[in-house]
Amino acid sequence: MNKFWIMVAHTYLSKIKTKSFLITTLITVLLIFGLSNISTIIEAFDKKDEAKTFAVLDETNKFYTTFEKNLVESQIQIELEKSTLSESELDKQVLEEELDGLIILKLDENQLPTATVKTLSMTDSEVFTQIEQVLQQTKLEFGREKLGLDSDELNQLFTPVELSKVALEDNAKTEEELNQARGLVYVLLFVIYFSVIFYASMIATEVATEKSSRVMEILISSVSPVQQMFAKLIGIGLLSLTQMFVILGVGYASIKSQIDNLNAMTGGVLGFSDIPTSTFIYAIIYFLLGYFLFATLAAFLGSLVSRIEDVQQLISPMIFLIVGAFMIAMFGLTNPETPFITISSYIPFFTPMIMFLRVGMLNIPPWEIGLSIALLLVSIALLAIFGARVYKGGVLIYGKSSSIKDIKRALTMSKDK
Structure with missing residues (x-):
């Protein structure tokens, strides 16, 4: 048993010191830190933005004052200059970058304001959106006057309708709780998806690497192949938990100070305060069970190849299973109660x-959760027994891999040992 834990420690320590692990962890931590502080970063750049200057050519001779007033009230970083020059002269100033743009106010067929905006390019879509909003407000004011409505009547007309939502099911989640749960599930689905793919592939590659260097022949003389397989599963499992702990720790520390801003930006999706602790516990349980399920599959698939180049080809069916599960889960975020998802x-x-x-x-019965966990445990046990037999013979197979045929050869060789 001491040899088993020595292999676990060797797998864990050798991987945690690699440049790929350290660089991946660092990049992920920096990415999470950047995303969690995105509002601060945006504000820092926005403070340096200078207001753009647009000339206005009012062909209607009556809309400019209202248009300018609405723009100022909107606090948009655009300065207007009413001009009496010709359109061609103003176009020239835009081309020579003396102006950032030109706005031409006109009348449509209903005698309401419309506009043409000219800039050097169409890349700054935010400017066009802001001008469109101001123009829309101007159009509403003149439309109100034309129809003889006062401001209160117009505000009543455009006040959003109120829709009351009531769920009759016992202990049904509120809309806020459901949005927060959806945000948490969305984040953790990505964590499970990328973690399983990354670490399962790492196990398969590790086995293939040892075989390609003939290290396996030395190892099996002192430690049984079955112990080797489970030592790699546990060693890389501990590695994944270490990386997750670092990433989630940094992520929590970064988000904690920005949670109010992120919550406002996402409409309450990232406000996890109302999510029960049991949801986080189930996230850990399903993550670990999913890891061991796919890691066991990856270990014996990796034992069938003797060249690192063949690893991705042989584990591609496993990757397709993970991608399929992820795509179904993405669909289920909006329709979690459909029979297909169930x-x-x-x-x-x-x-x-x-x-x-x-x-x-959802609020699903405890027996459904228990049944799913039991099915996973049974599947992992069966896959581990079968995988151990394949691994036991597979580590002695060299040459080009032929997938299913090699599984049969591995099973035959494991019986002969």
Whole structure:
């Protein structure tokens, strides 16, 4: 047993010191820090932006004053200059970058304001959106006067309707709780998806690397192949938990100070305060079960190849399963109660993502959660028994991999040992 834990420690320590692990962790931490402070970063750049200067050519001779007033009230960083020059002269000033743009106010067929905006390019879409909003407000004011409405009547007309939502199911989540649960599930689905792909592929590559260097022949003389397989699963599992702990720790520290801004920007999606602790516990449970399910599959698939170049080809069916589960889960974010999602949540290779989706967004009976966990545990056990036999013979197979045929060869060789 000491040899087993020595291999676990060796797998863990050798991987945690690699440049790829350190660089990946650093890049991810920096990315999370940047995203969690995105509002501060945007504000820092916005403070340096200078107001753009636009000349206005009012062909109507009556809309400019109202247009300018609405623009000032909107606090948009655009300065207007009413001009008496010709359109061609103003075009020339824009081309020579003396002006940032030209706005030509006109009348449409209903004698209401319309406009043409000229700039050097169409790349700054925000400017066009801001001018369109100001023009729309100007049009509403003149339309109100034309129809003989006062401001209060117009405000009543454009006041959004109120829709009351009532869920009759016992313990049904409120709309705010559902939005927060959807945000949490969305984030954790990505964590499960990328983690399983990354670490399962790492296990397969690790096995293939040892085989390609003939290290496996030395290892199996002192430690059984089955112990080797589970040592790699646990060692890289600990590696994944270490990386997740670092990433989530930095992410929590970064988001904690920005949670109010992020919550406002996402409409309450990232305000996790109303989410029960049990949802986070289930996230950890399904993450670990999903890892061991796919990691066991990746370990014995990796034992079938003797060249690193063949790893991705052989584990591609496993990747397709993970991608399929992720795509179904993305669909389920908006329709978590459909029969398709319910049935898919009991298919072991889909369960870690889809059942967690249902647990996070719905109030499902405890027996369904228990059944899904039991199915996963049974699947992992069966896959581990079968995988151990394939691994035991697969580590001795060299040459070009032929997938299914090599599995049969591995099973035969494991019986002979």
